[in-house]
Amino acid sequence: MRDQKEHPYVPKLKQNFAERKIDRREFLRTSTLLGVSAVAAYEFAGRIEGRSLLPKASAADLPKGGHLRLGWRVPELDSPHTFAWGGSEFTRSTCEHLTRTGPDNVTRPWLLDRWEASEDLKTWHLHLRKGVKWRNGRDFVADDVIWNLQHVLDPNTGSSVLGLMKGYMMNEDGSAVWDANAIEKVDDHTVRLNCRNPQLAVPEHLFHYPLHILDPEDGGVFGVGANGTGAYEVVEAAIGQKVVIKNTNTHWWGDPVHLDSMEFLDLGDDPNAELNALISKQVHGVSELNVEQLPLLANIPHVQVYDVATARTGVVRMRVTEEPFTDPRIRKAMRLATDCGKTLELAIQGLGVKAEHHHVCPIHPEYAELPEMTRDPEAAKALLAEAGYPDGIEVTIDCKPDPSWEIAAVQAMVEQWKGAGINAKINSMPSASYWDIWDKTAFGFTGWTHRPLGVMVLALAYRSGVPWNETAYSNPEFDALLTKAEGILDVDARREVMAEIQALMQEDGPIAQPLWRKSFTAMDKRVKNYSPHPTLYYFADLLAIEPA
Amino acid sequence: MLLFILKRIGFMALTMLAVSVVLFALLEIDKEKVAVRVIGQYTTPEQRALWLERNGYNRPIVERYVSWLGHVAIGDFGRSVRYQSPVADVLWPRVWNTVILATYALGIIVPLSLVLGILAGMREGSKLDRAISVTCIGTTSVPEFASAVFIAALFVFVLGILPGTSSMADGFNVLELVMPVMVLVLYDFGYVARMTRASMAEVMTTQYVRTAVLAGLPYARVIWKYALRNALIAPFTVIMLQVNWLLSGVIVVEVFFSYKGFGALLLDASLSQDVYLIEACTLVAVFVAVGTQTIADIAYTYLNPRIRFT
Numbered sequence: 001m002r003d004q005k006e007h008p009y010v011p012k013l014k015q016n017f018a019e020r021k022i023d024r025r026e027f028l029r030t031s032t033l034l035g036v037s038a039v040a041a042y043e044f045a046g047r048i049e050g051r052s053l054l055p056k057a058s059a060a061d062l063p064k065g066g067h068l069r070l071g072w073r074v075p076e077l078d079s080p081h082t083f084a085w086g087g088s089e090f091t092r093s094t095c096e097h098l099t100r101t102g103p104d105n106v107t108r109p110w111l112l113d114r115w116e117a118s119e120d121l122k123t124w125h126l127h128l129r130k131g132v133k134w135r136n137g138r139d140f141v142a143d144d145v146i147w148n149l150q151h152v153l154d155p156n157t158g159s160s161v162l163g164l165m166k167g168y169m170m171n172e173d174g175s176a177v178w179d180a181n182a183i184e185k186v187d188d189h190t191v192r193l194n195c196r197n198p199q200l201a202v203p204e205h206l207f208h209y210p211l212h213i214l215d216p217e218d219g220g221v222f223g224v225g226a227n228g229t230g231a232y233e234v235v236e237a238a239i240g241q242k243v244v245i246k247n248t249n250t251h252w253w254g255d256p257v258h259l260d261s262m263e264f265l266d267l268g269d270d271p272n273a274e275l276n277a278l279i280s281k282q283v284h285g286v287s288e289l290n291v292e293q294l295p296l297l298a299n300i301p302h303v304q305v306y307d308v309a310t311a312r313t314g315v316v317r318m319r320v321t322e323e324p325f326t327d328p329r330i331r332k333a334m335r336l337a338t339d340c341g342k343t344l345e346l347a348i349q350g351l352g353v354k355a356e357h358h359h360v361c362p363i364h365p366e367y368a369e370l371p372e373m374t375r376d377p378e379a380a381k382a383l384l385a386e387a388g389y390p391d392g393i394e395v396t397i398d399c400k401p402d403p404s405w406e407i408a409a410v411q412a413m414v415e416q417w418k419g420a421g422i423n424a425k426i427n428s429m430p431s432a433s434y435w436d437i438w439d440k441t442a443f444g445f446t447g448w449t450h451r452p453l454g455v456m457v458l459a460l461a462y463r464s465g466v467p468w469n470e471t472a473y474s475n476p477e478f479d480a481l482l483t484k485a486e487g488i489l490d491v492d493a494r495r496e497v498m499a500e501i502q503a504l505m506q507e508d509g510p511i512a513q514p515l516w517r518k519s520f521t522a523m524d525k526r527v528k529n530y531s532p533h534p535t536l537y538y539f540a541d542l543l544a545i546e547p548a
Numbered sequence: 549m550l551l552f553i554l555k556r557i558g559f560m561a562l563t564m565l566a567v568s569v570v571l572f573a574l575l576e577i578d579k580e581k582v583a584v585r586v587i588g589q590y591t592t593p594e595q596r597a598l599w600l601e602r603n604g605y606n607r608p609i610v611e612r613y614v615s616w617l618g619h620v621a622i623g624d625f626g627r628s629v630r631y632q633s634p635v636a637d638v639l640w641p642r643v644w645n646t647v648i649l650a651t652y653a654l655g656i657i658v659p660l661s662l663v664l665g666i667l668a669g670m671r672e673g674s675k676l677d678r679a680i681s682v683t684c685i686g687t688t689s690v691p692e693f694a695s696a697v698f699i700a701a702l703f704v705f706v707l708g709i710l711p712g713t714s715s716m717a718d719g720f721n722v723l724e725l726v727m728p729v730m731v732l733v734l735y736d737f738g739y740v741a742r743m744t745r746a747s748m749a750e751v752m753t754t755q756y757v758r759t760a761v762l763a764g765l766p767y768a769r770v771i772w773k774y775a776l777r778n779a780l781i782a783p784f785t786v787i788m789l790q791v792n793w794l795l796s797g798v799i800v801v802e803v804f805f806s807y808k809g810f811g812a813l814l815l816d817a818s819l820s821q822d823v824y825l826i827e828a829c830t831l832v833a834v835f836v837a838v839g840t841q842t843i844a845d846i847a848y849t850y851l852n853p854r855i856r857f858t
Contacts, residue, residue: 239633268806273712273713276700277713
């Protein structure tokens with residue numbers, strides 16, 4: 001472990017942690033990012049804190065075999081690199097990722113063996129794990145990684161990975177990779193990324209869910225029988241019905257995975273159906289619980305409820321190319337007309353925290369605390385008048401009823417907006433239809449999942465021209481600040497830039513954001529080795545189920 | 549009689565044809581709209597023009613209709629956007645599932661409501677009649693979405709003896725049909741029973757029944773031999789209407805219990821504006837409606853010689 005070159009920042013990081021300037025999670029996160037292996041980082045943290053922090057991996061005493069079934073919506077899964085809602089649930093253990101961010105928010109190598117970052121964070125060496133094989137027996141090599149990276153960075157593919165990597169891998173207008181040598185093959189097991197700008201979160205980006213490592217021979221198309229490196233293969237897939245993945249007992253890591261097979265059963269748009277199925281033991285877990293369903297599970301002996309604090313949220317997103325939202329004053333008026341505290345209470349019974357309209361969460365390490373932006377309908381009215389709407393505006397907000405808190409939040413805010421002369425009609429549409437227009441409609445409410453870093457979500461959603469920029473927001477000042485923040489390793493220094501970005505979002509940004517929520521899910525107690533991930537991901541290769 | 553049957557079937561075909569014209573006019577005259585629904589709301593005009601040309605939408609409207617009708621007639625409804633597969637592959641298994649559900653429901657509704665209706669109608673105004681009538685009106689007035697929640701709460705949450713959803717994930721399981729059938733029966737049997745009761749009560753006041761009673765025939769024999777056959781003519785038509793309702797009107801029950809049937813498909817198709825799937829579902833629903841009505845008409849003349857036309 002010692003033979004590899006240590007990043008120059010690592011000693012300072014250790015010192016900061018020893019002096020308690022940063023917390024344990026931040027230490028683990030950053031040191032593993034810089035190439036310290038997770039085991040070594042945990043050991044070091046354990047020495048400082050005087051307790052062993054190695055996660056217990058007692059795979060030996062987990063039950064073997066069995067069929068695990070979850071209630072889960074089943075969308076199309078033929079193009080993993082362009083997944084935009086769900087989908088990766090079925091592919092996470094069939095074609096895998098280069099890294100994994102665990103339930104503890106720490107990113108570790110997965111198909112990689114380790115990585116190294118240069119001091120300026122512009123050169124990243126990705127060392128592939130040796131001995132990894134595709135299910136069809138072929139060796140997993142650098143060319144496979146290069147093909148996948150090139151595929152997701154090709155604007156014609158339309159992958160959201162482009163948004164994350166645009167700042168450091170793409171040219172100025174995002175039309176192509178910035179340099180022919182940007183993704184460079186060093187040898188069969190080493191890939192070098194030569195970045196245009198410094199980037200801190202490369203390993204976390206490699207776990208962005210559409211960045212599955214697909215077999216280049218499949219050309220980006222996935223489905224029943226497709227190749228992959230994971231232990232499971234898809235044996236059955238029908239949109240709106242179910243997906244079944246089966247253990248092929250060929251996993252590269254040697255240890256056989258526990259389950260024989262796993263199934264995702266689509267139980268339709270009624271959120272209570274999954275719950276009813278769980279209670280009557282028809283499924284072993286649900287995709288997610290709504291807050292109002294929690295009391296129903298209180299007295300069910302065979303069900304375990306899990307909760308996890310997250311940076312999951314929903315945003316009132318205003319498309320800046322559509323009237324009346326082209327005017328930043330209107331957008332700010334929407335924020336001023338919103339009462340975050342009340343919305344939090346009404347939509348999720350206070351089980352979360354208030355948001356501040358800038359999409360950076362207090363659990364993000366670089367979050368900067370700003371003065372609270374409280375509801376001020378008079379100021380909102382004044383802004384509307386200034387923008388040429390003295391009598392207020394009439395708008396229609398698109399949203400979806402599933403999960404149920406989203407529409408509850410929209411209803412609460414629509415009432416609040418009335419006080420500022422903003423009359424919004426609610427257009428509730430089925431989830432599948434909403435996901436057809438989420439990045440096009442003028443005015444909508446979109447759910448965003450958790451990302452481990454604040455810069456990650458901003459890069460995905462608000463950088464100019466990236467695929468998931470649902471609001472068409474394009475602000476050179478914002479882009480420049482974000483690129484700057486992405487290159488700063490020191491959290492305190494990064495926080496200073498974040499303060500500017502957050503203030504800019506509040507003043508000019510394209511969203512109003514009421515709340516951050518906790519996530520809840522439930523599993524049958526027979527399901528073993530499950531720990532809730534902030535994004536409610538699960539890993540099929542870790543789960544086990546006790547025989548009934 | 550044969551001529552009459554042929555006439556009815558001809559009339560049925562004519563109705564279907566008329567419906568197909570209306571359906572086609574509503575959904576496909578505006579070809580731009582079809583392109584939007586099939587290839588997406590935010591495609592460019594060029595992409596849509598290309599798609600329309602490639603799929604023959606630039607032909608004259610009559611030619612398009614005839615070609616569409618030809619395809620529909622051989623069961624080719626096009627490709628479902630939502631399910632990414634031929635409509636027929638999605639449609640027929642769903643129809644079959646609903647037929648199964650409807651068969652079980654009817655198998656209970658018909659005997660139950662006929663027996664209750666006859667018992668009530670035999671002695672109009674008796675205590676038995678009152679009790680049955682109150683029960684029937686009570687159950688019929690509880691809507692399906694309410695009774696589904698009550699029944700699920702009772703059997704899944706409190707008693708824990710029935711499966712909570714009916715997705716048939718492990719293959720056909722009759723237990724999973726219990727709750728959906730229960731909801732349908734509760735909602736529907738009262739109505740059929742009331743209809744039967746009214747018909748029975750009317751027959752009981754006719755002169756031939758009175759004569760038979762006064763002539764000293766045993767009461768049971770009067771009921772069995774003279775009253776029943778005549779009293780069942782009206783309920784028969786009502787029951788045929790229930791077949792129609794059970795095949796295309798059970799959306800609430802199917803969605804609530806995740807039953808993969810025709811009603812849930814109809815809802816899914818309309819919500820996702822899956823135009824070819826909507827067309828197929830509508831045609832199937834109309835076919836069932838017209839078909840049951842034709843059967844009812846034919847059977848009616850057979851049961852009631854007075855209205856035979858030939």
